[in-house]
Amino acid sequence: MEDELYLENIDEFVTDQNRIVTYKWLSYTLGVHVNQAKQMLYDYVERKRKENSGAQLHVTYLVAGNLVQNGHVCHKVAVVREDKLEAMKSKLATIASVHVYSIQKALLKDSGPLYNTDYDIVKTNLHNCSKFSAIQCAAAVPRTSAEVSQAQTSLQAGSQTQSDTNAVSVPVVNGHGPSTTKQPSQQPKGIMGMFAAKAASKPQDSNKETKAEAKEAPGVSAVSSKPPAKSNIMNNFFGKAAMNKLKVNSVPEQPKEEKEVVKPSVPVAEPESSPNTVVEKPGKKTEPARIQQKDKKSKMKRVDKSDNEEERDPENLKRKRKRIKQLQSDSSDEEDVPPSPTPEEEKAPSPPPVPALKTELEPASTEVSAGGRRRKRKRVLKSKMFIDEEEGCMVTEKVYESESCTDSEDDFAKSKPPAVHKQPALPMKKEPKEERKNLKKGAANANRANKQISITGFFQKK
Amino acid sequence: MFSEEAAPTAQGLLAPPSTEASTFARVPVSAYANCSQPFRLGERSFSRQYAHIYAARLIKMRPILEERARQKWGDGVAVRKLCELQVGEKSCVVGTLFKAMQLQPSILQEISEEHNLVPQPPLPKYVHPSDELILEDELQRIKLEGAIEVQRLVTGTILAVYGSEQDDGKFLVEDHCFANLPRPLPWKGPSSDRFVLLVSGLGLGSGSGESLLSTQLLVDVVTGQLGAEGEQSCAAQISRVILAGNLLSQNTQSRDTINKAKYLTKKTQAASVEAMKMLDEILLQLCTSVPVDVMPGEFDPTNYTLPQQPLHHCMLPLASAYSTLQLVTNPYQADVDGIRFLGTSGQNVSDIFKYSSMDDYLEILEWTLLAGHISPTAPDTLGCYPFYKSDPFILTECPHVYFCGNAPRFQSKLLKGEDGQQVLLVTVPAFSTTQTACLVNLRNLSCQPISFSGFGAEDDDGDMEVGH
Secondary structure, three states: OHHHHHHHHHHHHHHHOOOOEEHHHHHHHHOOOHHHHHHHHHHHHHHHHHHOOOOOOEEEEEEEEEEEEOOEEEEEEEEEEHHHHHHHHHHOOEEEEEEEEEEEOOOOOOOHHHHHHHHHHHHHOHHHOOOOOOEEOOOOOEOOHHHHHHHHHHHHHHHHHHHHHHHHHHHHHHOOOOOOOHHHHHHHHHHHHHHHHHHHOOHHHHHHHHHHHHOOOOOHHHHOOHHHHHHHHHHOOOOHHHHHHHHHHHHHHHHHHHHOOOOOOOOOHHHHHHHHHHHHHHHHHOOOOOHHHHHHHHHHHHHHHHHHHHHHHHHHHHHHHHHHHHHOOOHHHHHOOOOOHHHHHHHOOOOOHHHHHHHHHHHHHHHHHHHHOOOEEEEEEEEEEEEEOOOOEEEEEEEEEEEEEOHHHHHHHOOOOHHHHOOOHHHHHHHHHHHHHOOOOOOHHHHHHOOOOOOOHHHHOO | OHHHHHHHHOOOOOOOOOOOOOOEEOOOOOOEEEOOHHHOOOOOOOOOOOHHHHHHHHHHHHHHHHHHHHHHHOOOOOEEOHHHOOEOOOEEEEEEEEEEOOOOOOHHHHHOOOOOOOOOOOOOOOOOOOOEEEEEOOOOEEEEEEOOOOOOOOOOOEEEEEEEEOOOOOEEEEEEEOOOOOEEOOOOOOOOOOEEEEEEOOOEOOOOOHHHHHHHHHHHHHHOOOOOHHHHHHHOOEEEEEEEOOOEOHHHOOOOOOOOOHHHHOOOOOHHHHHHHHHHHHHHHHHOOOOEEEEOOOOOOOOOOEOEOOOOHHHOOOHHHEOOEEEOOEOEEEEEOOEEEEEEOOHHHHHHHHHOOOOOHHHHHHHHHHHOEOOOOOOOOOOEOOOOOOOOOEOOEEOOEEEEEEEOOOEEEEEEOOOOOEEEEEEEEEHHHHOEEEEEEOOOOEEEEEEEEOOOOOOOHHHOOOOO
8 A cells, every 4th residue: 555655646746746756855755765765766667667658757867887987997976867878887897776866757958957856855854864865874963052162162262362351341441330230241232233233234134133033042052153253244344442342242242141041053043143133132222322332333333334325225214114113103203214223123022022121121221211310421413613714714514522411311211111112212222323323413302202382492402 | 896895786776665775874983083283273473474484394304304315325425504515525405495487477576667567377387498496505595407307396395415516606416305205104094994085176156057966966975865775885884075175166256346346246245155055055964974074275265375274164054063074274184094194175286286397186296295295385386374483284294195186187096105105195186077086995095086977968978988
């Protein structure tokens, strides 16, 4: 009974579906050993030809054996069409193996389609490509995650030695001691995540992040390799000074990451982005106006703009639309061209990372509101006009000027609870955006709440 | 070697399905040690001059050459430094060879405005009848003439010459000798058949699909999917696969940024990205079945100077999850099942090919072994890291298998030395052009090429014989 089943299957594949049935394709599809698949194909051919000698069936064979070539004996492995089979066999001094390679309805002009069929089926079965093979290797076991992280840390050992010594000074540099240990590590991740998103600045990055949303499981072992990779990207944008700070920031990340749940290594590319982006988001939310950060951003802005503008714009448009859909409340802020951190922000509301984020955000938001009450000095791009006596004209210059402002955080701290995880996100987002784009002054957000009540309101905050 | 063992069961699969399909276990890795530590670079500093390499080379090889000189020309031969030479006195001098070549590309000449030279196009060979040999030691240099083949030799070789200084200040050479084969290693080979597969020049990403099916057939043979049972059991005896360079094709090298406008090339992905993904998939298939050593080559994404450092594992995410994947340096040295392998991806041999009259890759390979140095032309014409106190390319122990990748065709030779050394020299052909790989049998140091082919539209009887 079972015998007949495979015959019917092959019949269906070849005649009905008009496929090229190679032994490998059959082996994976029916889940049988490769040798059995080859025998099945042979059996089918024999039976079909016996029943119906006019059957439209073309067969290719694999022939292997010794061939005398150029004076030495060469082991030849060849795929040949049926009509050339005997010719090939006669050429070989000793025949090592002959078996059916594939069956198809149409006559093949060349072996390209055979390759394509095999390639496709192997691609879909990459994770167990040796399952039906005749040779099993005991040594071929995937590396455990401990080994992987060990290999990675040994690679990073050289680059991180300097940053280890600076790790302690990070909180001091930031200007205020972190209340939670998460903050310094999240803030740098925020910076790095921001810069990585800008630096990479490819749709791939956003695709990775969307995928990360779907998968929550962190493949931590591979994460540690990403920060150094990101630091390298960042190298291109920054000088040494800023670079050192970034490196420093990546170190507190790693020990933290490695303490987390360790998962057996899976394809590195995908899982590694997921924990990073998950962690990046809280990082970004905890980056209210911090001076150091602003400096970086203002530096970044110049460099970044020239290189990545076009690349960012289509992304931004895409994200802009997304933002409107999800947040719905901040329509007036849409004219701000949102730079790349916004995708991270927007995705925050989506379900999977929310629980994680929410808990992290609670302390973050309280931090923010507490911090928001303070007066902060921010560097704002302003136009200064002055009269140039020599030339006898008025000169308008755009300069960075420190301005103290408290408005932004205040407004948002009062926002409603359900939207709490969105609202605190916004002021954080807003400020980096403003710094970078400088389309609105620091009080721009305040304008939303205090719309121009009277004509004098227009002149108030300048 | 496969064929004889496999022949009895050759037609076994031309039968209805049997209930039991036999599976063979891959031969276990009995003894493997990676000895490429000298080729690994840690902190790299390029602020040094290259003179240090030459100094280290001469210092290290001088005693060996003096020993050889005494063996060849008698114990009483006067070994002199160049500064101690007397006119007319027969003596032996050990030094570094420098070949002054007229056609050698010189960047200084190219950019010099006063010469108004058009940059020279790359030639296959830069030899010229007017080339001269000069011997240099620590302090002086002297021109060589006489019984010495100027065309054959290349810059950077350490040799000992026997002759005398002439009145005109040139050295008349009567005889010369090289370091010869280094000391032999004890033989600890396996007693049963064990194979190592050497492949090079896979050339992925070339845009032409000719060798793709052959590559797939290669992977299938090694992983035991192809072939009848006899062949599969033989394939199970392949204990290692060494990929000797040029995994990516030369076509993946540039985005044509020089010729194309920036707006066309700005967002194009380098061709090597796609090629690396293909390589990753192929390596994954191999790694699930056999230990693989991957050496980088001329067109692979690693550093340009010799010794090339291993490819980074982040480029091969799928395959590097397996411990059977080893990313190794170029040149590569390892003890596999008690047999010492040493080989390169072919840059050293092809560089000597360009600057010497020797035409045969196997001959050049043998010559480098006899000269006691893997790549004498580095750093003169082949990029090399400015080593300081050591020159890791000096051969100190005689390997059992010495190979070079990316040769135009397959050749092999068993070289026997005076002190009992036995070396199998193998030139591994570029797979993308020849669809041929090499199987080395560790038991008796024999080597057999294995070639793959599909069928094409123009296929007729005569086609198969043409050296594919």
